[in-house]
Amino acid sequence: MAREVRAFAITALTLAALGLPAGLLWSALSPRPPYRIIDQTPTLADPSTQALIAADGWFAAVTGGLGLACGALAWFLSRRVQLPVVLGLCLGGMAGAFVALWAGTTFTVGVVAVEASAAPGVTFTPGPLALTAKGVLVSWPLLAVGLFGFLEGMHGYRESPLRKPHPPGDTHLDETRPG
Template structure:
């Protein structure tokens, strides 16, 4: 029995990790599609400088940070709902495996979104700069200079998940093994008694 419980916990953590981490790919694609690009000026040495300087230089990173915040809120809430339902159905406490899975999955997803977004932009940006003459203004590719933004998704997801778990703990409605047994019990009907018809009335 203990081995079955352990296997269920490992499987739950692995599923949460995989589902959350894979969300990084579409998020990276969305970042690449909607994020604005700043403009840079090509210098004589082939390098670039941020000129003319505008807010669009930092807007791409702002879009990434906002997307990671929203992803953290949604995945934290959905992971809690999935964990609560599964724990109530099977009577196995999956809070810790789910928390570990969403923490590692959110970090992996944030890195994947960064790699996908920057990777899709690197060829077009480098190509534009290589063909530009000194003094030309070209569009900058996506980048993430502040790597601390990679922690936004896991931080918010853990915070959201922990908040709902704390509310359940405070309300005392955490699912238990007894809830699982109660949910699976079905009423038993005595067909033999029903076939006899109503009991006679004594006079």
């Protein structure tokens, strides 16, 4: 029982800790939408900007890539305690995604530039990094658990005795078949 709890805790805490560098990487890669300041009020300069969608895409790419890496590594390292590790991938992946969201929206990493043609008296500033599609938060745990299950299924199929044909002339197996 202690081995299972330890495997779960290590997996979940490791993935949660990976959320900090993931969030900083997301902050470095994602573009910021331009806002204009008019009468001390920030307003989205271009409502049709693709920067909002790009931030969601970069978050999904960073956390999804980590999910695939964590799922593969967890499968290769956990031969005896698979269920606790899968649960740790699920919980740790969700925690890591929320830590990445917090880190990416809190800390600005990299160069933030706003390119827009300004009318006289209008100031442009980079907007905050945010997720508009909250569904990308599940990309990390979904891909980690999905790849773990895929690898385990492929390994189980390869090692299955049902996959090997019975030797020719084995009458015992032929007698048990109906018809």
